[in-house]
Amino acid sequence: MSDSGSAALSDVRFERVTKRYGKAVAVKALSLAIPRGSFFSLLGPSGCGKTTTLRLIAGFETPDEGDVFIRDTRVTETAPYRRDFAMVFQNFALFPHLTVADNVAFGLRMSGVAREERAKAVEAALAMVKLTGFAERYPKQLSGGQQQRVAIARAIVMKPAVLLLDEPLGALDKNLRESMQVELRSLQRELGLTTVFVTHDQEEALTMSDSIAVMRDGVIEQLGAPREIYERPATEFVATFLGASNLIDATVVESGNGSSQVEATFGRFTLAGSHPAGERLRLAIRPERVLLKPGRDSGALPAIVRDVVYRGMSAHVFLESGGLPLLAFVQNAASAAIDWSPGQEVGIVLPAESLVRLNGGAQAHG
Numbered sequence: 001m002s003d004s005g006s007a008a009l010s011d012v013r014f015e016r017v018t019k020r021y022g023k024a025v026a027v028k029a030l031s032l033a034i035p036r037g038s039f040f041s042l043l044g045p046s047g048c049g050k051t052t053t054l055r056l057i058a059g060f061e062t063p064d065e066g067d068v069f070i071r072d073t074r075v076t077e078t079a080p081y082r083r084d085f086a087m088v089f090q091n092f093a094l095f096p097h098l099t100v101a102d103n104v105a106f107g108l109r110m111s112g113v114a115r116e117e118r119a120k121a122v123e124a125a126l127a128m129v130k131l132t133g134f135a136e137r138y139p140k141q142l143s144g145g146q147q148q149r150v151a152i153a154r155a156i157v158m159k160p161a162v163l164l165l166d167e168p169l170g171a172l173d174k175n176l177r178e179s180m181q182v183e184l185r186s187l188q189r190e191l192g193l194t195t196v197f198v199t200h201d202q203e204e205a206l207t208m209s210d211s212i213a214v215m216r217d218g219v220i221e222q223l224g225a226p227r228e229i230y231e232r233p234a235t236e237f238v239a240t241f242l243g244a245s246n247l248i249d250a251t252v253v254e255s256g257n258g259s260s261q262v263e264a265t266f267g268r269f270t271l272a273g274s275h276p277a278g279e280r281l282r283l284a285i286r287p288e289r290v291l292l293k294p295g296r297d298s299g300a301l302p303a304i305v306r307d308v309v310y311r312g313m314s315a316h317v318f319l320e321s322g323g324l325p326l327l328a329f330v331q332n333a334a335s336a337a338i339d340w341s342p343g344q345e346v347g348i349v350l351p352a353e354s355l356v357r358l359n360g361g362a363q364a365h366g
């Protein structure tokens with residue numbers, strides 16, 4: 001499917017890349033194209049192949065099969081130092097015996113950039129990461145967040161075609177991490193720098209990315225914009241890895257006019273789209289899309305409240321309906337602030353537009 005015309009504007013391209021370690025396959029026939037200037041995240045649980053994918057771009061690993069391209073140049077066997085990328089690691093990897101300025105200047109010096117030009121570039125890069133005035137310090141005289149900024153400055157000063165980031169914020173505490181997410185994203189936009197970002201943190205990927213590739217066992221399970229991945233998960237793995245999802249097995253009872261009536265253990269409800277009667281479907285709905293009504297309401301499905309966890313901004317209401325556990329997130333807005341309590345009989349509404357059909361069908365056998 002990959003002709004060079006359609007991929008003209010991608011800065012990184014994989015064509016059916018496979019990487020094995022012994023018998024284990026870390027990356028399986030992976031194809032992808034990362035558009036120029038975009039912020040692209042590889043998201044998935046530990047061991048799914050994110051770092052290996054990044055190392056294949058960098059050239060620290062060579063594919064067993066397939067080809068890697070950077071800016072339309074085939075680099076499959078090209079040495080790392082001849083590839084146009086810069087990489088930032090989780091542990092910063094700064095030189096402890098060099099000042100901040102010398103750390104940032106290191107790559108420029110290695111590639112023979114003249115002293116005066118180097119000094120200007122370093123100053124500009126430090127300004128971008130808000131470290132003007134720190135040039136003469138040593139890494140140990142900086143906080144973790146400041147050290148990470150130096151690592152980022154050292155990468156962007158090289159003006160690489162591609163910036164590779166392997167869990168670069170993983171070592172920072174939550175508040176710092178969140179402010180760095182925003183800063184890194186605005187810096188990336190400002191520079192228009194094609195960025196490949198590895199994370200196992202779904203919120204971080206949703207916050208920062210133009211597109212997210214959700215990886216599992218060396219393959220991309222779904223690729224799309226954050227909203228698409230969150231709101232239209234293609235599989236149960238994506239639906240449950242990114243946030244919470246209620247999973248419902250249902251059978252199509254009747255269909256017509258672009259919608260279907262389906263039946264689950266707790267009753268009948270409407271699903272968008274036509275499906276053949278008798279088809280078994282596996283559906284997902286986000287807890288924030290489940291509507292709760294006090295008492296038994298006509299048009300709502302019967303459920304009982306099992307537990308309520310008060311979370312300030314919202315409440316997590318644990319329900320049971322027809323033997324199936326369901327979760328609803330209820331906003332603590334003035335209009336909706338009802339005290340739900342265990343044992344209470346309630347009605348639930350599953351809006352047709354919020355139900356997502358997962359690939360793979362209902363699980364008929366365990």
Ligand code: ADP
Pocket residue numbers: 021024025026044045046047048049050051052053
């Ligand atoms: P992630 O970054 O998503 O946590 P990795 O890309 O590091 O995953 O690893 C993918 C798989 O490849 C894992 O099963 C891991 O154990 C294996 N792997 C990674 N690097 C090596 C290596 N150098 N030798 C052997 N197996 C490896």
Ligand code: MG
Pocket residue numbers: 050051052
């Ligand atoms: Mg990793």
